[in-house]
Every structure is written in C-alpha cells, then in structure tokens.
Amino acid sequence: MLKSLNIDPGKCTGCLQCEMACSLENEGVFNTAKSRIKVFTFHEEGRFVPYTCTQCDEAWCMQACPVDAIVINAATGSKDVKNDLCVGCKVCTIACPFGTINYNADSGKVVKCDLCGGDPQCASACPTDAITYVDANATGLDKMRQWAGKTDNAGA
Amino acid sequence: MIYVVVGAGPAGVVAAEQLRKLDPLANIMIIGSEPEPPYSRMAIPYYLTEKIDESGTYLRKADQHYSLRDITIIQQRVTKIDTAMNTVITESGEKYRYDKLLLATGASPSVPPVPGIDLPGVHNCWTLEDAREIVRLARPGASVLLMGAGFIGCIILESLVLRDVKLTVVEMENRMVPRMMNEVSGNMIKRWCEQKGVDVHTSTRADSIESAGGGKLKVNLNGGQSVEADLVITATGVKSNMQFAIDSGLHSDQGILVNSFLQTSNEDVYAAGDVCQGKDFSTGEYTVQAIQPTAVEHAKVAAGNMVRGHRSEHIGNVNMNVLDTLGLVSASFGLWMGAEGGDSSELVNEDAYRYLNLQFKDDVLVGASSLGLTQHVGVLRGLIQSETPLGVWKDRLMKDPMRIMEAYLACSQAQVATA
Numbered sequence: 387m388l389k390s391l392n393i394d395p396g397k398c399t400g401c402l403q404c405e406m407a408c409s410l411e412n413e414g415v416f417n418t419a420k421s422r423i424k425v426f427t428f429h430e431e432g433r434f435v436p437y438t439c440t441q442c443d444e445a446w447c448m449q450a451c452p453v454d455a456i457v458i459n460a461a462t463g464s465k466d467v468k469n470d471l472c473v474g475c476k477v478c479t480i481a482c483p484f485g486t487i488n489y490n491a492d493s494g495k496v497v498k499c500d501l502c503g504g505d506p507q508c509a510s511a512c513p514t515d516a517i518t519y520v521d522a523n524a525t526g527l528d529k530m531r532q533w534a535g536k537t538d539n540a541g542a
Numbered sequence: 543m544i545y546v547v548v549g550a551g552p553a554g555v556v557a558a559e560q561l562r563k564l565d566p567l568a569n570i571m572i573i574g575s576e577p578e579p580p581y582s583r584m585a586i587p588y589y590l591t592e593k594i595d596e597s598g599t600y601l602r603k604a605d606q607h608y609s610l611r612d613i614t615i616i617q618q619r620v621t622k623i624d625t626a627m628n629t630v631i632t633e634s635g636e637k638y639r640y641d642k643l644l645l646a647t648g649a650s651p652s653v654p655p656v657p658g659i660d661l662p663g664v665h666n667c668w669t670l671e672d673a674r675e676i677v678r679l680a681r682p683g684a685s686v687l688l689m690g691a692g693f694i695g696c697i698i699l700e701s702l703v704l705r706d707v708k709l710t711v712v713e714m715e716n717r718m719v720p721r722m723m724n725e726v727s728g729n730m731i732k733r734w735c736e737q738k739g740v741d742v743h744t745s746t747r748a749d750s751i752e753s754a755g756g757g758k759l760k761v762n763l764n765g766g767q768s769v770e771a772d773l774v775i776t777a778t779g780v781k782s783n784m785q786f787a788i789d790s791g792l793h794s795d796q797g798i799l800v801n802s803f804l805q806t807s808n809e810d811v812y813a814a815g816d817v818c819q820g821k822d823f824s825t826g827e828y829t830v831q832a833i834q835p836t837a838v839e840h841a842k843v844a845a846g847n848m849v850r851g852h853r854s855e856h857i858g859n860v861n862m863n864v865l866d867t868l869g870l871v872s873a874s875f876g877l878w879m880g881a882e883g884g885d886s887s888e889l890v891n892e893d894a895y896r897y898l899n900l901q902f903k904d905d906v907l908v909g910a911s912s913l914g915l916t917q918h919v920g921v922l923r924g925l926i927q928s929e930t931p932l933g934v935w936k937d938r939l940m941k942d943p944m945r946i947m948e949a950y951l952a953c954s955q956a957q958v959a960t961a
Contacts, residue, residue: 424918426951435951446920449842450835452552452582454603471603473588476864479916480873481835483924485947489871489916494593 388463390522391499391506393436397516400425400434407511411502420490422499423508423517436508436517439486439499441465447498450481463522464501472496543568545848546630546638548620549646549783550574552582553815553837555601557644560845562611564852570612571638573630575619575647578670584834586673590680590701599670620647623790625808642810642848645787645798646841649780649816649832654689658751663759664774667698679773682706687761687771689748691718695777696731696867702775703740703868710741710769712748712761722863722874726890727897727913734870734895782817782830795819797830802855804844812848814840823858823927824876824908831861860927864919870895873919876926877901877909884908885936887943898943905936910946921950930954 405421413420423438441464448456448465455471456478458464467487472495478487479496487498499506501519509519545561547554550572558572574580578596585599602608608615618632629637651666653659665679666672680686684707688695691713702709713720717728718735732742747764754760754770762768782797793799793807797819804812804820814820815837819828836859846852864873880886884903891897894914901909906929910922925932925946932939935949 426948428948428952437951449556449838452584452601452834453598454601471598473585473594473598474866475584475588476866476871476873476916477584477834479919480862480864480875480923482920483927485918485921485924485950487920488918491869491871491916 388522389501389504389519390441390463391438391501391509392518392520393438394516394518395433395435397514398425398434398436399514399516400427401513403511403513404436404508404517407507408499411507412497422497437486438508439465440484441499441501442484446481446483447478447487447496450477452477459500459503462501462504464499466500467496467498469493469495543641543849544639545570545642545644546640547572547644547646548574548630549644549648549815549817550576550580550615551646551648551815551837552584552601552834553646553648553818553841554644555580555841556838557646557814557841557845558608558613559611560842561849562613564846564849568849569614571614571616572608573616573618573620573632573638575617576669576671577617580615581670583668586667586670587697587701589670589673590667590676590698591704596670621786623787623792623811625791625811628810640810642812644841644844644848645784645792645806645811645813645817646815646837647783647787647817649782649830651694651776652779652781654748654776654778656689656748656750658753658759659776661751661753661759663757663772664751664776667694667775667777668780676773676775680705680707683708684772685758685770686710686773686775687712687748687759687769688775688777689761690714690777690779691742691744692721692777692779693719693863693865694780696865698775698777699735699740700866700868703738707773709739710771711735711743712746712763713742713744714747716745718742718744718867719865719872722865722878723872723911723913724879724899726888727872727899727911730892730895730897730913731867731870731872733892735868738868740868780816780832782819782832784817787813787817795828799828803847803853804840804856805847812844814844821856821858823860826858829861831859833859833861833863835859835862860923862923870914871916872911872913873915873922874911875909875922876907877903878911879909881908885940887940889943898946900939900943900946902932902936902939905932906930907932918947918950921947921954924954925950928954 405418408421474494581599622631798813816832897913907925
C-alpha cells in the first residue's frame with residue numbers, strides 16, 4: 387500500500403517546523419526558503435495551509451520533462467528529480483498545474499518533494515499532526531486528484 | 543496493427559511509448575531524419591554551455607529503452623506519403639506500410655530573406671549538428687551577432703554569453719521575446735541583458751550580410767550602422783516541417799490541419815507537436831504552438847486516438863513558455879496579452895526585475911506573464927486551465943497580483959475552501 391502526505395490545515399499553527407525539517411533534510415541547512423513544503427498564511431482568517439506536491443498520477447512534471455530527468459520512485463510512488471539529468475530548463479515548473487515543482491537558481495535544477503524516500507521529515511517534525519504520512523486512500527488526495535482531472539488533457 | 547511515427551522528437555517518442563502501452567502486440571516504428579538517437583532540442587542550450595554532454599540531450603537515457611519496448615527506430619527522411627496505399631516513402635526509396643500514421647516531424651528555422659544569409663559563418667541553432675558547429679566557432683572572445691531575440695534567440699543568448707563571446711543581438715520588434723512578453727517586461731529583459739554586457743538592438747533589422755575578409759562577416763543594420771562578427775546565428779522563428787505532407791495531399795495552413803481528435807484530412811493519418819495546427823485552449827482556435835508541453839500532450843491524445851477503443855477528444859492546450867535569460871526567469875501563459883472585455887492587474891518593480899501581470903475574463907484567470915518569479919508559477923497554468931472562479935479573490939488580485947498563491951489555495955483546493 388502506497389502512503390502519502392495527508393495535510394489537515396485546520397491543525398496547522400504556522401510553526402514552520404515542517405519547512406525547517408524539509409530544508410535540513412534536503413539542503414543540509416535550516417532555511418525555510420529552501421523548503422519543498424510551504425506554509426501559506428491567510429492573515430484575514432488567521433489560518434495556515436501547508437502545501438506541497440501530492441505525487442499526482444498525471445505527473446505533469448514528468449510528462450513535460452524533455453530529458454527524462456523525473457522518474458517514479460517504485461518504493462514510494464513519488465516523482466523524483468534526478469539531479470544529474472536535470473538541465474534546469476524549467477518546463478516542468480510551468481507544466482505542473484499545482485505549482486509544486488520549482489526552480490532553484492543556486493543549483494540550476496528544479497526541486498520537488500520526494501517524500502524523503504519514504505520517511506517524510508515534515509510529517510515527523512509536525513507537532514500537531516497537521517501533516518501525517520498515511521495510507522494513500524485515507525487522505526484527501528482523491529479530492530485533489532479530482533480537481534487535477536479537470537486539467538487533464540490526455541483523457542486516457 | 544502497424545503504427546508508423548514520422549519524427550523522433552518529444553512528440554514522436556512519447557507517441558510511440560503511448561502506442562506501446564495501449565497496444566502491446568502492435569508493430570511500432572519511429573522514422574527520424576537526423577543521424578542521432580532521439581534527442582531534445584530544449585536541451586541544446588545546456589550542451590552549448592557544456593553543462594551536459596551530447597548524451598545529456600537524449601530524450602531517453604537507458605541504452606535499451608526503445609528495444610525493450612520493441613520500438614524500431616529508423617534514420618531516414620520521409621519524402622512522401624502514399625495515402626491510397628497506406629505507405630510512407632523515404633528519400634532513399636524505401637517504403638513502410640502503416641495502418642495508422644503519426645506525423646510528428648516538428649519544425650525548422652525559417653530563413654530570413656536577407657542577402658548574404660547563405661554565407662559561411664551564418665548558422666542556425668536548431669539541431670545537435672548546428673550546436674556542434676557553434677561550439678566550434680563561438681570561442682571565448684569571438685564576436686557573435688544573434689539575429690532574433692524571440693524565445694529561441696534568448697535561450698541561445700544565455701549560452702553564448704556563458705561562452706564568453708562578444709555578443710550583439712538584433713531584434714525587429716520593439717522589445718525582447720515579443721511573443722511572450724509585453725513592452726514593459728520585454729524591455730526589462732532588454733535592460734537586464736544590457737547590464738550584463740550584451741549589445742541589444744531592438745526595432746532593428748539586418749538588411750544584409752557581407753564577407754569582410756579574414757573569415758569575418760559584416761552585418762549591415764537598417765539605419766546605416768554595421769557590426770562585424772566572426773559568427774552570425776539566426777533565430778528568427780520556425781515553420782512546420784510539412785512540405786512532404788502537403789505534396790502528399792494533406793490539408794494544411796500554418797501547420798498540418800487536424801480535427802479535435804488530432805486526425806488530419808486523411809483518416810489514417812494523425813499529427814502532433816510543432817507540425818500540428820492543434821486547438822488552443824484559450825481561444826478555441828487552431829494554431830501551431832510549437833512548445834514542449836503541447837507536443838507531449840498532442841502525442842498522448844493522438845496515440846490514444848490511433849488505437850481502437852481509446853478515443854478521446856483534444857480539449858486544447860494552454861500556450862505557455864518559460865525562459866531563462868542570463869538568470870532572469872520569465873514565463874507566460876494563455877492570453878497573456880489580455881482578453882477582450884477583460885481586466886488586468888500588474889505589479890512592476892523595475893529595480894528588482896520583478897513583474898507579474900494577470901489577465902482576467904470576469905472572475906476567471908485567462909492569462910499571465912511574469913518576470914523574476916520562480917516559485918509556484920505552475921498555479922498560473924492550473925488556474926487558467928481549470929477555469930476556476932476566483933470570487934472575492936478577483937478583487938484582491940486586482941489590488942495585489944502577488945497574492946496569486948493564496949488565491950489559488952483558497953479557490954482550488956477543497957481542503958482549504960471548505961474550512
């Protein structure tokens with residue numbers, strides 16, 4: 387059974403532990419600007435919304451990549467960027483309708499969530515269970531995928 | 543079934559893979575005209591800067607990728623389709639029969655009608671072979687004149703500057719990347735390039751090119767000025783590779799004409815990618831977009847329609863582009879120039895080289911262009927293609943377009959909207 391990140395914004399306090407953990411795990415530094423998960427703040431309503439890649443089936447990023455640099459991780463189902471192959475053309479960053487694969491000017495490559503290879507540090511770091519790593523079919527993922535379906539051009 | 547795919551670029555390769563997925567027993571063949579493994583033109587700029595070697599441009603990296611999928615690759619130029627006999631004929635006279643044929647022959651650079659354009663030292667930058675020539679000629683310190691500052695011109699521009707050449711750019715329009723950026727942002731890119739030492743002439747045309755002796759060229763610009771160069775690179779637009787298809791009786795306009803199933807005027811022949819005049823999502827009109835994501839989506843839809851039982855309609859592609867000009871990233875989506883009767887909002891920060899322009903029709907985002915933004919730009923596509931009503935967020939975005947990500951989360955993601 388594949389697992390996926392389940393995000394419950396109602397539980398998020400905006401502490402940014404997830405961003406710190408992500409940055410440390412993936413970039414080796416505590417720098418929220420380098421995190422692959424982002425917490426968005428809705429000031430008017432005092433709400434916080436953590437947001438990252440849902441590893442969608444359509445894999446727009448992977449489809450659009452002209453050099454085969456994004457591959458499916460067979461163990462986790464995540465779509466991973468292969469750094470040695472990515473040329474930094476950024477086509478994936480405009481193709482992904484969720485905006486969850488982004489260009490990193492420092493490395494000249496794109497970055498996205500890879501579920502930390504099966505042990506997502508954002509979920510481990512979250513003190514309020516706003517981010518959990520659970521069986522894929524138990525999450526709100528289907529809803530998001532339904533929405534993704536509206537932008538699905540390929541049909542098949 | 544026998545499927546023949548003409549063209550070994552992204553559209554051809556993705557289509558062949560999709561055909562294999564849908565029809566495990568079929569006979570699948572790709573016929574490409576270049577003497578290289580299938581590669582990506584998108585990657586050529588990175589080859590020019592030596593960020594990757596030639597194999598880094600290949601569309602698929604595994605040695606056995608095609609043979610493992612039982613996809614035959616033939617390096618030949620197709621010169622004719624015999625639609626009565628369901629056969630394609632190559633330059634060397636070989637014939638290949640098909641049940642369904644996909645034309646994914648891409649595009650080629652258009653040659654500007656400038657006297658001297660055929661002199662040695664004037665090159666396109668389109669194929670891997672062109673790139674090898676440019677690597678050879680664009681030595682550090684060489685003078686290079688680039689004709690055209692469109693998408694392709696700009697992407698090569700970056701590579702040339704990184705090769706330490708002395709670069710002059712000539713563009714006929716009044717700004718850089720005129721098909722992607724408006725006057726404000728197109729001129730911000732120009733200013734950015736000038737600050738990096740590139741000599742940019744907009745609203746300027748090369749009238750003629752002549753030999754200046756000693757292997758040098760002299761490019762005469764309108765207005766009387768002339769520029770000496772060791773190398774002239776032309777990037778003045780592309781045109782679909784379709785003459786053979788026209789000669790074979792298929793209907794065409796800017797590209798090969800297709801219906802909403804990407805089927806040409808012959809029922810057994812389909813088209814995809816830069817050669818295909820497919821539907822534009824935003825306008826509903828049929829145009830040649832000539833961009834990578836569209837090529838791939840065409841390929842998947844066309845391949846599906848070529849296989850019995852997988853018919854699906856092509857709903858159209860959002861036109862979009864992303865470009866990195868010497869580190870300044872720009873992107874455009876959909877009706878970035880605006881919709882009739884629509885509204886727009888704009889953020890301009892000339893000093894920081896940041897720009898965002900949103901175009902609305904009622905409360906739906908229909909187009910956008912950006913400069914200096916690299917985070918979450920994909921949601922612009924998402925909002926355009928899902929035609930998400932923005933409700934109260936429309937007014938907020940009219941006041942501050944930079945709140946686009948909040949608007950997206952609030953309007954598109956059920957988990958947020960219902961809370």
